[in-house]
Amino acid sequence: MSRNNNERELQSLSRRKLLKAGAALGAGGLLGVQLPVSAALAAEPGVAPFMELSRLLVNHQLDEGVGQRMWQLLQQENAQLDRQVSAVLEIAHANNAKIVEDFFPAIPEGELQDLAYQVIFGWYAGCLNTSKTAESFAFAQALTFQNTADVISIPSYGRTGPNEWADRPNVPVLPLRDF
Amino acid sequence: MSLPSNSDVVIVGTGVVAAVVAEQLLDAGLSVVMLEAGPRVSRAEIVENYRNLPLGNKGNAIASYPSKPWAPHPEPNSGRPGDDYLQVSGPNGIGYLQSYVRYAGGSTWHWAGTSWRLTPEDMRLNSNFGVGRDWPFPYEELEPYYVKTEYKLGICGPSDEAEQWPQGVPRSAPYPMPELPFSPGENKFTDVVRDKLGLRNVHVAQARNSGTAYDNRPACCSSNNCVPVCPVGAKYDAATALGRLEAKGAKILHNAVVYKVETNAQNQVEAVNYLDPDKQSHRVTGKTFVLACNGIETPKLLLMSADDRNPNGLANSSDQVGRNMMDHPQLAYKIKLKEPYWTGVGPVVNSGIMETSQGDYRARHAAAYFRFNNFAQNRFVTFDTLQQGLVGKALDEQLRHNTGTSGMIVAAHEILPDPNNRLTLSDKKDWLGLPKPAVHYDVGDYVRRSAEEFSGPMIQRIAEAMGVLEAPKTVGFRPSKHIMGGTIMGTDSSNSVVDDVCRSHDHANLFLPGGGAMPSTATGNSTITMVALGFRAAEAIVQQMKAGA
Amino acid sequence: MMKKLTASLIFGASVLLSPLALAAASDDPAVIAKGEYLAEASDCTACHTQEHGGKPFAGGKAIHSPVGEIFATNITPSKQFGIGNYSEEQFANALRNGVAADGSRLYPAMPYTAYAKLTDEDIHALYSYFMHGVEPVDNPTSETVLPFPMNLRFSMAIWNTLFHDNKSHQDDPSKSEEWNRGRYLVEGPTHCSTCHTPRGFMMQELGDQNLAGAQVGPWYAPNITPDEVSGIGSWSKAELVEYLKTGRIEGKAQAAGSMAEAVTNSFQHLTDEDLNAIAEYVMSVPAINNASEDRFTQGEAGNQLAQFRGKAFDAETEAEGARIYSGNCAACHGYNGQGTDDGYYPSMFNNSVTGEENTSNLIAAIIYGVHRETEAGGNVFMPPFGDQPNALNSLSDEQIATLSNYLMDSYGLASAEVTPEQVAVIRAGGEKSPLVQQARIGMAAGAAVVVLLLLGFVLRRKRRK
Known part of the structure; x- marks a missing residue:
């Protein structure tokens, strides 16, 4: 029900500038240098398309290492992962998608849409499900925290010098943060 | 490690009260041995434990402190050694499913640092309102010990007298550090409750380094992680004191679970016995003994130590050990605000409306204070938002909106000492074969009436003033983790366990400083009151030992 | 006996030459204030005040040197345990030559090699401050006992002859007032080279490597010549002034260890003019290149x-x-x-x-x-x-x-x-100097040579008979 509303919303959204879409290992910028989790994992053929799809579904700077960990966990519970990733990527390419709003409505309900939501969930939450025993693969880099890091602390990471957070204004929700 | 035989003082526990008592004794030239049931851990490990938790478990403060099999602490629904450890029962059993940390440093590892003093009124409930118990001494006598506590732990607080607590009662010394700044949400909350309700949301005194290093520990950097752990040691926790205690000559033994306190023919305490992780028993003698190992573990140990001379447990001729279990029954309300407030900058608890906790109404129902928590809300809103099926910019905006407009307000109540709120030894055994503690708990009509007539309606008024989408609800009374009453203080040895310096009525060389001694709870975190009692007990021990020697 | 003879010879000579022989400490608050300022610039307190609540200038602090612990003395005007009996003459001798009032030698942990640059006027102000502006503290301090042969203090006389230039500061007329003031401060009171200039085997500063970087116990005092790559050539004068005031330049450097102390106790109290003068001078010394990478621009953000x-x-x-x-x-x-x-x-x-x-x-x-x-x-x-x-x-x-x-x-x-x-x-506090061991070996070797020579002499005489 809410998804139909969102489809209408998506159509009226203006395009956003895409940050480093499909970029190779970046140097500098907000993410800085990224190293693979392991050479073996980096060499897995499923990883690169997974990262390409991730960057299309989630239009933010995504850490390669985090993606490798996520792909590995998804792979363990979903034997169809690489095939599904391929299929969704095809839809994205067919729509000349640069950002998620370009192609998400075209993803059919069912296993492909579920995968798309799962990938988005993983990048935002830093784990694959809501359970207390899920394996975490990202915390500070989980996008739910990055999303508000300009306004509030990412817990356990300091934010300012002593008492320098005084008199911060109460900011509106918009504009969104660049991350 | 070989322990010195017959130390001056044997202290069971290494939490904040034990640490403060130990340091006073060491400074007075006494020898001190401390026995800690659990392990010594590094801050880095706890910090990483927290960061490694999945988002779904990050709200669980105890999950960063997995207990050891030999020293279980309550870990409900975890599949861990502490899962089934604390047996709760009664109409509000779930309200007493406490959280505490059996590691060196104790529960201040994960406390928020909130440092309310009692007021003169709080200490005379019975004389003033005909309910509960009076303290056996007035506020004026406790005040200098509060000052010692505030300087020892490093407590920052408001210099504006209008914000200080207790109100209108002059302090004999200023706070060592000034108040911490509010988050944007707290500023807005303060304005709203003042302008619309005429209520004062004050900066709470807290054990956190404000604007400067103190006690050779760094200043608060707003990592907003006080609960479950301060990553930099800006919040006082007893773990920060242990290195200094050892440098002063304390011998600290870890993974040593004391299970029996022994008396001699004169019914003085003579020794404690502990089990190590290999289940081997060891005996430690001393001259004076302090049990400061937590409000549940201390009465449990006394009961376990029953012998022929003390068939109901040590220090228990009054039959009050384990009775009168108290806490601050808490009602928490998640709120969805119309406009963003943004909590999550600065410490996780930074203020409170405390003026509501005083008044003649206490003859009828429990006092309550109210606070707007300051946790970053991301982990509370992420799953719900993701389940809405949004993507891209719409998702980011919704997530940001939900984070900024989510919050929690809490009503914390006082409770009366009820002998039927009782800790006993269950017949279930833990890994070492020791009885698991059981607590029967009923918050009582005094508290329920407060929720119905006072705190509940007040919460709704506060929420409305803040501007919420819908009237907030609560899941019911939950623990504040402020365990009090199990070794209650009084002048009458027939209905109390300890005297006014926390010395057992039954055993002149046994001291039980801590929350267990408090005869009334008021509404604010009990920690600095416990520590003030620790200072008093330490003073008495030093006097007693110097006189006796 | 020898020690006292040498000492009195030197003492007598300096009395003849110095106009300070009959000077008395001033009571003038302006002079005393100037002395206090100079004491801050010279950072006397860094060594002569014990950390964590020591009384000002009462000594007792252990200075960890590569040859052992040196205890700073009580320089309050205490007559029994401090310098209360010093004349201004004796005070100047200690500051400029490393000679105490009883004629004994000070180790160059006391940077007299730098303080020698102090003008008579400034010495007078310092003396007035220490006599009239500092509370006397009647506490003794620990004796310094360095390992043999460092404990032979008279050996410092030889060291001074080899390495010490005790001429006070002279302006260079071809340079600006600011530059001259800067040079005076840097070479004199703030004694930068005692940390930042590498030392030779006999622990003397290597003048041709002035400010090129040196080890100070566990810390390294880096190259602060204006070299663009290995020094602070990339800094602006304003940045250097800010660094001295706060101990920090964002995105570049921060002071710790002894430099943090120097900033806290000394530099932050200097006037803006003096700080600018120091910067002016430091930025003009010969640039010395001894590193291939610029230490301020390395690395980038990232994580694993x-x-x-x-x-x-x-x-x-x-x-x-x-x-x-x-x-x-x-x-x-x-x-x-x-x-x-x-x-x-x-x-x-x-x-x-x-x-x-x-x-x-x-x-x-x-x-x-x-x-x-x-x-x-x-x-x-x-x-x-x-x-x-x-x-x-x-x-x-x-x-x-x-x-x-x-x-x-x-x-x-x-x-x-x-x-x-x-x-x-x-x-453990940094590298220990091999100087002690080498000196002992050297002395043992020297003694062995003497013994052998004597033996040879005796034997030859015996043979001749």
Whole structure:
């Protein structure tokens, strides 16, 4: 029900500038240098398309290492992962998608849409499900925290010098943060 | 490690009260041995434990402190050694499913640092309102010990007298550090409750380094992680004191679970016995003994130590050990605000409306204070938002909106000492074969009436003033983790366990400083009151030992 | 007997030559205030006041030198235990020549080699301050006993002859007033070269390497010549002034160890004019290049979190250095090494500590922490990670080496290497000088030669008979 509303919303959204879409290992910028989790994992053929799809579904700077960990966990519970990733990527390419709003409505309900939501969930939450025993693969880099890091602390990471957070204004929700 | 035989003082526990008592004794030239049931851990490990938790478990403060099999602490629904450890029962059993940390440093590892003093009124409930118990001494006598506590732990607080607590009662010394700044949400909350309700949301005194290093520990950097752990040691926790205690000559033994306190023919305490992780028993003698190992573990140990001379447990001729279990029954309300407030900058608890906790109404129902928590809300809103099926910019905006407009307000109540709120030894055994503690708990009509007539309606008024989408609800009374009453203080040895310096009525060389001694709870975190009692007990021990020697 | 003869000869000579022989300490508040300012500029308190509540200038502090512990003396005007009986003449002799009133020699831990530059007028002001502006403290201090042969204080006379230039400052008329003032301050009261200039085998400053960088116990006082690559040539004059005032230039450098002390006790109290003069002079000394990489612009943001995040804390990982960083350092220094937005907590990259080939400061900052207090910069505190009672976490030599290598690789000069053995040396207070041992060997060798010569002489005489 809410998804139909969102489809209408998506159509009226203006395009956003895409940050480093499909970029190779970046140097500098907000993410800085990224190293693979392991050479073996980096060499897995499923990883690169997974990262390409991730960057299309989630239009933010995504850490390669985090993606490798996520792909590995998804792979363990979903034997169809690489095939599904391929299929969704095809839809994205067919729509000349640069950002998620370009192609998400075209993803059919069912296993492909579920995968798309799962990938988005993983990048935002830093784990694959809501359970207390899920394996975490990202915390500070989980996008739910990055999303508000300009306004509030990412817990356990300091934010300012002593008492320098005084008199911060109460900011509106918009504009969104660049991350 | 070989322990010195017959130390001056044997202290069971290494939490904040034990640490403060130990340091006073060491400074007075006494020898001190401390026995800690659990392990010594590094801050880095706890910090990483927290960061490694999945988002779904990050709200669980105890999950960063997995207990050891030999020293279980309550870990409900975890599949861990502490899962089934604390047996709760009664109409509000779930309200007493406490959280505490059996590691060196104790529960201040994960406390928020909130440092309310009692007021003169709080200490005379019975004389003033005909309910509960009076303290056996007035506020004026406790005040200098509060000052010692505030300087020892490093407590920052408001210099504006209008914000200080207790109100209108002059302090004999200023706070060592000034108040911490509010988050944007707290500023807005303060304005709203003042302008619309005429209520004062004050900066709470807290054990956190404000604007400067103190006690050779760094200043608060707003990592907003006080609960479950301060990553930099800006919040006082007893773990920060242990290195200094050892440098002063304390011998600290870890993974040593004391299970029996022994008396001699004169019914003085003579020794404690502990089990190590290999289940081997060891005996430690001393001259004076302090049990400061937590409000549940201390009465449990006394009961376990029953012998022929003390068939109901040590220090228990009054039959009050384990009775009168108290806490601050808490009602928490998640709120969805119309406009963003943004909590999550600065410490996780930074203020409170405390003026509501005083008044003649206490003859009828429990006092309550109210606070707007300051946790970053991301982990509370992420799953719900993701389940809405949004993507891209719409998702980011919704997530940001939900984070900024989510919050929690809490009503914390006082409770009366009820002998039927009782800790006993269950017949279930833990890994070492020791009885698991059981607590029967009923918050009582005094508290329920407060929720119905006072705190509940007040919460709704506060929420409305803040501007919420819908009237907030609560899941019911939950623990504040402020365990009090199990070794209650009084002048009458027939209905109390300890005297006014926390010395057992039954055993002149046994001291039980801590929350267990408090005869009334008021509404604010009990920690600095416990520590003030620790200072008093330490003073008495030093006097007693110097006189006796 | 010999010692007293030598001493009185020198004493007599200086009395003849000095106009200060009959000068008395001034009561003029302006002079005393000037003396106080000069005492701050000279940072007398850094050595002569004990840390953690010592009475000002009452001595007792142990200075860790590479040849052993030297105890700073009581320089309050106490007549029994301090310098209360010193004439201005004797005071000047101590400051300029390292000779105490009883004729005994001071070790150059007391930087008399620099204070020799002080003008008569400034000596007079200092003397007046110490006699009339400082509270007498009637407490004795510990005796300094260095290992043989360093304990033969008269040997310092020889050392002075070889290495000490006791001429006071002379203006260079071809240079500006500001430059001359700067030179006076740098070479005199603020004695920069005593830390920043490398020393020879006899522990004398190497003049041709002036300010090119030297080890000071566990810390490294870096190259502060205006060399663009290995010195501070990339700094503006304003930045150097800011650094002296606050101990910090964001995205470049921060003061710790003895420099943090110097900023806290000394530099932050100097006038803007004097600080600018110091900067003017320092930026003009010969540039000396002794490094191939600029230490201020190394490294970039990044992390290895994905390698261990979500796994058990004690699980095996190849990213151990990153994990140590995460648990112990990242809360302040950022999960990406980026520090805080307001710059209060420095980033790990673009940081002279990780950009410097000499890794002493990185190791020392971890072990000892950082503490500076300035009016402009506030109270800056990083906890230690050594064996102190207030260590936030006690890290082993192996852990600190692993952490340091991670920091250098990820955020600094990747070519630098740290070993656990190096960490142990820093933890122990820095390298010990081989001077003591060599001197003993030298003396033993010398004595052996004498014995052999005598033996040879005796034997030859016996044979002739």
